Amino acid sequence: MSTPAVRITGLTKLYPVHLRRQKVVAVKDLNLDVPEGQVYGLLGPNGSGKSTTLKILLGLVTATHGKTEIFGEDSRDYHSHRDVGFLPENPYFYKFLTAEETIRFYGKICGLGGKALTSKIGELLELVGLEDARHRRVGGFSKGMLQRIGLAQALVQDPRLLVLDEPTAGVDPLGSRQIRDLILEMKRRGKTVLLTSHLLEQVQEVCDRVGIMSRGVMLREGSLTDLITVGGQTEYLVENAPDGLQDKIARLVAESGAKLVETRKPQRTLEKVFLEAIENAQK
Numbered sequence: 001m002s003t004p005a006v007r008i009t010g011l012t013k014l015y016p017v018h019l020r021r022q023k024v025v026a027v028k029d030l031n032l033d034v035p036e037g038q039v040y041g042l043l044g045p046n047g048s049g050k051s052t053t054l055k056i057l058l059g060l061v062t063a064t065h066g067k068t069e070i071f072g073e074d075s076r077d078y079h080s081h082r083d084v085g086f087l088p089e090n091p092y093f094y095k096f097l098t099a100e101e102t103i104r105f106y107g108k109i110c111g112l113g114g115k116a117l118t119s120k121i122g123e124l125l126e127l128v129g130l131e132d133a134r135h136r137r138v139g140g141f142s143k144g145m146l147q148r149i150g151l152a153q154a155l156v157q158d159p160r161l162l163v164l165d166e167p168t169a170g171v172d173p174l175g176s177r178q179i180r181d182l183i184l185e186m187k188r189r190g191k192t193v194l195l196t197s198h199l200l201e202q203v204q205e206v207c208d209r210v211g212i213m214s215r216g217v218m219l220r221e222g223s224l225t226d227l228i229t230v231g232g233q234t235e236y237l238v239e240n241a242p243d244g245l246q247d248k249i250a251r252l253v254a255e256s257g258a259k260l261v262e263t264r265k266p267q268r269t270l271e272k273v274f275l276e277a278i279e280n281a282q283k
């Protein structure tokens with residue numbers, strides 16, 4: 001089997017509590033693999049240890065026990081970070097810089113420069129849909145625009161692994177749709193994405209694998225399809241059903257000894273209705 005993009009083995013993190021002897025257990029004996037080329041969603045309620053796990057992986061916080069690897073290298077070694085782009089939970093950007101200057105700033109930190117960086121900036125602004133805001137100061141950006149400029153900075157050195165902490169938190173449905181489309185585009189380009197979220201429907205749309213954490217412990221983990229498929233049942237979707245078909249189907253099902261559990265009209269999600277209404281109004 002190929003080396004996973006991320007491997008976390010027996011990870012535990014205890015935070016000291018000021019003036020107390022007992023410690024907060026933020027992460028407890030966590031194991032997970034993120035296969036290369038997949039989108040992995042780490043889910044859990046507030047305080048379940050998601051951000052701590054990411055911070056340890058990125059070398060921003062030290063682990064109490066356990067091992068974290070990026071493409072087979074110990075992630076405490078900063079060389080392993082050359083292939084990683086990171087979008088923190090609440091990214092902070094210099095308000096007086098424009099979108100272009102912001103990406104240039106991060107590009108230079110990553111050792112890029114000259115014409116290569118200038119063309120990279122154009123490419124990234126187009127990718128995240130901010131070409132029109134190229135010369136606008138980031139201080140006036142909406143939350144959705146800030147997350148998109150955050151994604152652009154995470155992509156500046158063309159990393160193989162993207163780590164996104166709550167990429168759509170606080171973003172409206174239209175903005176979060178754009179971010180999800182970008183995540184899928186990254187996957188199409190062969191990148192691996194590890195993200196955290198508590199917006200479950202959104203995770204369901206983009207993730208191949210999911211881990212559910214609570215109080216630092218991994219409760220469930222696996223491929224999204226395995227986790228959400230209801231065993232022993234089959235759904236049929238029929239278009240233009242003539243009168244009487246439903247009764248015939250019910251009879252056939254009864255004759256076969258199976259049980260017809262439910263017949264219902266398919267529904268669209270409220271999000272789809274919302275996005276359609278907004279998009280039509282913008283035409």
Ligand SMILES: Nc1ncnc2c1ncn2[C@@H]1O[C@H](COP(=O)(O)OP(=O)(O)OP(=O)(O)O)[C@@H](O)[C@H]1O
Nearest residue numbers: 015024025026044045046047048049050051052053
């Ligand atoms: N620097 C710190 N010092 C002490 N305790 C901390 C520190 N950072 C996090 N914790 C505690 O560790 C636990 C896990 O926090 P963490 O931020 O990793 O959770 P999370 O799942 O990312 O939550 P959220 O969804 O709110 O971002 C919480 O109980 C939190 O209070």
